[in-house]
Amino acid sequence: MVKQVSVFLENRAGRLYDVCSLLGKNNINIRALSLADTSDFGILRLIVDDPDKAIKILKDEKFTVSATEVVAIEIDDKPGGLAGILSILNENEINVEYMYAFLAKIPEKAILIFRFENPEEVLKKLKKYNVKTISSADLYKM
Amino acid sequence: MSKFPYPIWNFHMETMDKEVRKSLQSYRLKELVWYVYDNVPFYRKKFNEMGISPRDIRGIEDIDKLPFTTKNDLRDNYPFGLFAVPMEQIVRIHASSGTTGKPTVVGYTQEDIDIWSEVMARSLVSSGATKNSIIQNAYGYGLFTGGLGIHYGAERIGATVIPISGGNTARQILIMQDFGSDVLTCTPSYSLYLAEELEKKGVKRSDINLKYGVFGAEPWSEGMRCEIEKRLNIKAINIYGLSEIIGPGVANECLEQAGLHIYDDHFYPEIIDPATGNHVKEGEKGELVLTTLTKKGIPLIRYRTRDLTRFLPGECKCGRTHPRIDRIMGRTDDMLIIRGVNVFPSQIEEVLVQIEEVAPHYQIIVDRVHNLDVLTVMVEVSEKVFSDEIKKLEMIEKKIQQEIENVLGISVAVKLVEPRTIERSEGKAKRVIDNRKI
Numbered sequence: 001m002v003k004q005v006s007v008f009l010e011n012r013a014g015r016l017y018d019v020c021s022l023l024g025k026n027n028i029n030i031r032a033l034s035l036a037d038t039s040d041f042g043i044l045r046l047i048v049d050d051p052d053k054a055i056k057i058l059k060d061e062k063f064t065v066s067a068t069e070v071v072a073i074e075i076d077d078k079p080g081g082l083a084g085i086l087s088i089l090n091e092n093e094i095n096v097e098y099m100y101a102f103l104a105k106i107p108e109k110a111i112l113i114f115r116f117e118n119p120e121e122v123l124k125k126l127k128k129y130n131v132k133t134i135s136s137a138d139l140y141k142m
Numbered sequence: 143m144s145k146f147p148y149p150i151w152n153f154h155m156e157t158m159d160k161e162v163r164k165s166l167q168s169y170r171l172k173e174l175v176w177y178v179y180d181n182v183p184f185y186r187k188k189f190n191e192m193g194i195s196p197r198d199i200r201g202i203e204d205i206d207k208l209p210f211t212t213k214n215d216l217r218d219n220y221p222f223g224l225f226a227v228p229m230e231q232i233v234r235i236h237a238s239s240g241t242t243g244k245p246t247v248v249g250y251t252q253e254d255i256d257i258w259s260e261v262m263a264r265s266l267v268s269s270g271a272t273k274n275s276i277i278q279n280a281y282g283y284g285l286f287t288g289g290l291g292i293h294y295g296a297e298r299i300g301a302t303v304i305p306i307s308g309g310n311t312a313r314q315i316l317i318m319q320d321f322g323s324d325v326l327t328c329t330p331s332y333s334l335y336l337a338e339e340l341e342k343k344g345v346k347r348s349d350i351n352l353k354y355g356v357f358g359a360e361p362w363s364e365g366m367r368c369e370i371e372k373r374l375n376i377k378a379i380n381i382y383g384l385s386e387i388i389g390p391g392v393a394n395e396c397l398e399q400a401g402l403h404i405y406d407d408h409f410y411p412e413i414i415d416p417a418t419g420n421h422v423k424e425g426e427k428g429e430l431v432l433t434t435l436t437k438k439g440i441p442l443i444r445y446r447t448r449d450l451t452r453f454l455p456g457e458c459k460c461g462r463t464h465p466r467i468d469r470i471m472g473r474t475d476d477m478l479i480i481r482g483v484n485v486f487p488s489q490i491e492e493v494l495v496q497i498e499e500v501a502p503h504y505q506i507i508v509d510r511v512h513n514l515d516v517l518t519v520m521v522e523v524s525e526k527v528f529s530d531e532i533k534k535l536e537m538i539e540k541k542i543q544q545e546i547e548n549v550l551g552i553s554v555a556v557k558l559v560e561p562r563t564i565e566r567s568e569g570k571a572k573r574v575i576d577n578r579k580i
Contacts, residue, residue, distance in 0.1 A: 004530075006528075006530030008523050008528050008535075008558075008560060009560070010559050010560050010563065015560075036532050038532060038535075038536065040539075040557045040558060041535070041557075041558055041559070043530050043531075043532060043535075045530060062560075062561055062562050063560070064523050064524070064525060064528045064560060064561055065525075065528075066525070066528055066529070066530060068530050097531055098531070115530075115531075
């Protein structure tokens, strides 16, 4: 499982910049991100190389932050790659709260970040399939 | 020009010689103090504590010997503690929202309803209505006094009243055109909203018959009056009242539009310095204090309205001898009037402290969007409430919104904001930002 940093952001000019510049100044590198928004507020979801440090820094600046356990899965970067993993989730009636993807530095591979309601159980179910999950240590280094 | 250029409903009372009225007020005040002493334990106790006897009140000039009554007194005696008659004599109950979620309750005897109808009849005639008028009454009917107050006055003068109540603008416009309403009664902001909708729908001025509007239940300004009169091409008249005293019809402008005549044969006005309780100098601004000289259900002595105004000097050209007050210039407390409904920030705070997920850091923003008041409650998200799933945050927003709406009875928008973004001044949060330009 991977630790994701979630930050509550009001829909105000400059808030995303505030977070990113704070992380930059503290030498924290962003691996992947996703921004969910409503008309009033947004949630910034980040995979960084040092999540614990990032959370501490953000909290010190009074951002509302939480750590969320997510699952990172590596797939082949080819048509139908995402559909393949989703069909397995479907068969097992696993609900995806949200997900996002990025291209990894490994050639021909893509990384998917999934948030499940109960990640431990999902991981157990996925064991019998040929699904490659990525450990946090590997992901942070990417 | 005649001494009385406009129709007057109760010529005898409304143009009474001031000295004669003073004798009447003195007589009524003396009756009142004995009445409350005998029938309301709260007042008897208060008089005894202050060492005053009804005998000490020999005329209206002695009124400042009497204690004040506040909204808190009404709350402490919730719901019926200040009623002076047994419930069998009460024929009607109204209520408005109080400071702590519990409403302020008032009861009327048949005699009180008659007095109310009388002062509302005076108000409507003073505003230009006649028995031939078709009055479209768009004040809310219900516990709020606006709708039924206007209604009884309209019937009293023999006009035709359309009890359409508030809202449903499409129907208001249809009925206005088809029934030929010539008097509109509602809040001033709703009249502007109607004007806007009429323009949008392309209704021509010649398609409607409106001549007069009687507007109140919320603060408004001369600027707003100009705009209403221009856009609706009517004469816009200001009405004042509060449910504790009787409802609408405590004071009303005449067609001179030069201040509101207070019907002081029933409601005796004083203007005090809210800090000291002493009368202000002639013509100075202060808090309006009212004594119900004739009310039987829930008579109130020197009730602190928390509304700021001043007496206007001189005689009115309409010939009425009732004293005039200026339009309400503000409040001594933090009460907001939103679409005619009283809202206290403390009511919202009470809701928030009961919702465990949120910190009671909040701010109330009032805007006027398309002439309708919009209340937004900004609530700071705490670590406790924060979830990185949008739907959970939206559920919390919804929950807060519903609970506030249940308490206030009006719709609100709830916005979650980041911690510390609600401005603190001198360590204390600024709870209300009122952006309405009124």
